[in-house]
Amino acid sequence: MSFASLGLSAEILRAVSERGYTEPTPIQAQAIPVVLAGRDLMGGAQTGTGKTAGFTLPILQLLTASTKPATGKAPIRALVLIPTRELAAQVEESVREYGKYLSLKSMTMIGGVNINPQIKQLHGRVDILVATPGRLLDHLQQKTVDLSHVEILVLDEADRMLDMGFIRDIKKVLAVLPKKRQNLLFSATFSDEIKLLADGLLTNPALVEVARRNQTNELIEQRVYPVDRERKRALLTHLIKEHNWFQVLVFTRTKHGANNLAEFLNKDGISAMAIHGNKSQAARTRALAEFKTGKLQVLCATDIAARGIDISELPHVVNYELPNVAEDYVHRIGRTGRAGSNGEASSLVCIDEKKLLNDIERLTKRDIPVVQVPGFEPDPRIKAEPILNGSNRGGGGQRQGQGRSQPRSGGGQARSGGAPRTGTGGKPAGGAGRGAAPVLHRSGGRGK
Numbered sequence: 001m002s003f004a005s006l007g008l009s010a011e012i013l014r015a016v017s018e019r020g021y022t023e024p025t026p027i028q029a030q031a032i033p034v035v036l037a038g039r040d041l042m043g044g045a046q047t048g049t050g051k052t053a054g055f056t057l058p059i060l061q062l063l064t065a066s067t068k069p070a071t072g073k074a075p076i077r078a079l080v081l082i083p084t085r086e087l088a089a090q091v092e093e094s095v096r097e098y099g100k101y102l103s104l105k106s107m108t109m110i111g112g113v114n115i116n117p118q119i120k121q122l123h124g125r126v127d128i129l130v131a132t133p134g135r136l137l138d139h140l141q142q143k144t145v146d147l148s149h150v151e152i153l154v155l156d157e158a159d160r161m162l163d164m165g166f167i168r169d170i171k172k173v174l175a176v177l178p179k180k181r182q183n184l185l186f187s188a189t190f191s192d193e194i195k196l197l198a199d200g201l202l203t204n205p206a207l208v209e210v211a212r213r214n215q216t217n218e219l220i221e222q223r224v225y226p227v228d229r230e231r232k233r234a235l236l237t238h239l240i241k242e243h244n245w246f247q248v249l250v251f252t253r254t255k256h257g258a259n260n261l262a263e264f265l266n267k268d269g270i271s272a273m274a275i276h277g278n279k280s281q282a283a284r285t286r287a288l289a290e291f292k293t294g295k296l297q298v299l300c301a302t303d304i305a306a307r308g309i310d311i312s313e314l315p316h317v318v319n320y321e322l323p324n325v326a327e328d329y330v331h332r333i334g335r336t337g338r339a340g341s342n343g344e345a346s347s348l349v350c351i352d353e354k355k356l357l358n359d360i361e362r363l364t365k366r367d368i369p370v371v372q373v374p375g376f377e378p379d380p381r382i383k384a385e386p387i388l389n390g391s392n393r394g395g396g397g398q399r400q401g402q403g404r405s406q407p408r409s410g411g412g413q414a415r416s417g418g419a420p421r422t423g424t425g426g427k428p429a430g431g432a433g434r435g436a437a438p439v440l441h442r443s444g445g446r447g448k
């Protein structure tokens with residue numbers, strides 16, 4: 001299968017080939033012909049599958065095929081709604097890149113930045129608008145944007161949009177769009193809520209789905225580091241320094257946690273910044289840019305902020321705290337090991353998080369190898385605390401050693417040369433005692 005066989009124009013093929021893509025990803029191979037045929041689409045795909053080009057390339061093609069005047073004011077003909085600002089900026093960048101040999105114009109419309117330059121840009125030509133819902137609504141209310149000529153609507157990461165509470169905003173936007181239009185909806189999951197949204201939005205849609213990645217990527221080396229909550233910071237510093245990790249994306253549950261951790265790491269001589277919704281857009285953009293170039297060693301992020309960050313071949317993802325929802329683990333570690341390169345996903349797991357770890361292992365159908373770093377062994381006297389709304393403070397609860405009903409079997413997915421499986425609570429399994437002959441993974445020359 002080649003891009004040329006999908007019926008894309010020479011200008012688009014040239015841009016695609018300059019980007020270095022030789023063949024379409026599965027979602028692209030399936031979605032591009034459907035979109036070119038003018039059909040509605042329900043796409044089951046998450047970030048990392050190549051879905052952006054899957055909708056961008058045929059949209060560019062459709063809009064050029066029925067082109068409007070090359071200069072002067074032309075109506076907005078395609079609207080791409082994206083849940084997060086970073087992702088919106090990245091998608092619009094892709095539109096520009098794939099469309100660089102075409103005369104179409106695109107625009108990013110996101111919150112957190114001054115609205116006036118956007119208003120000015122809207123006075124000029126915009127064919128493809130990539131927007132986050134909140135700012136788009138501001139423009140609609142101020143009547144600074146006209147969506148009455150939109151021919152194609154894309155709802156990207158629809159599940160995240162709903163999670164983030166954008167449903168009312170989306171409905172308000174839908175209300176001002178022309179009734180007759182082509183609709184593309186992408187979502188990583190198909191909850192009842194998404195199905196309801198799709199039912200109201202799509203007409204006789206083609207269903208295109210690529211394998212969900214809840215089976216985690218084989219190229220990602222996963223590890224669990226048992227440690228007490230209070231020692232996580234010290235262990236993280238130790239791991240980063242010991243292995244000379246660069247471009248480390250660290251996930252925390254809360255914005256506050258991300259800030260604190262970044263501050264701590266900086267004090268410890270590791271350059272780190274936090275990226276989350278409370279930061280100004282300028283600060284987020286700067287953090288991301290510095291991280292991409294490698295100037296910034298660590299980025300501390302919450303799930304929502306990290307969603308959509310597309311940094312290819314990101315070598316290290318660290319779960320400073322496990323996510324409450326097992327699927328988020330798959331999303332998180334999907335940031336690494338992309339496009340055929342190896343990546344490492346390390347999880348610092350304290351006693352309170354054993355249940356979360358069990359959920360993750362059940363979902364991904366694999367045991368994650370456990371590596372006990374000497375000097376960071378969990379204190380057997382510490383009891384688990386119940387997990388309440390992302391905070392682990394308060395009350396007693398689960399006893400240590402509980403939570404993993406099945407002893408771990410040896411071998412399995414372990415790639416770390418036989419790292420001893422100790423369980424996270426200190427119960428030896430498979431004959432290896434806790435802390436016995438600890439194996440620390442070396443990052444194999446990746447330490448750039």
Ligand code: AMP
Pocket residue numbers: 020021022023024025028046047048049050051052053310312339
């Ligand atoms: P997406 O799922 O759209 O966020 O894309 C994920 C990553 O895959 C991005 O880094 C793209 O640049 C890359 N990508 C998209 N299409 C292809 C392709 N056909 N071949 C190789 N890489 C691709």
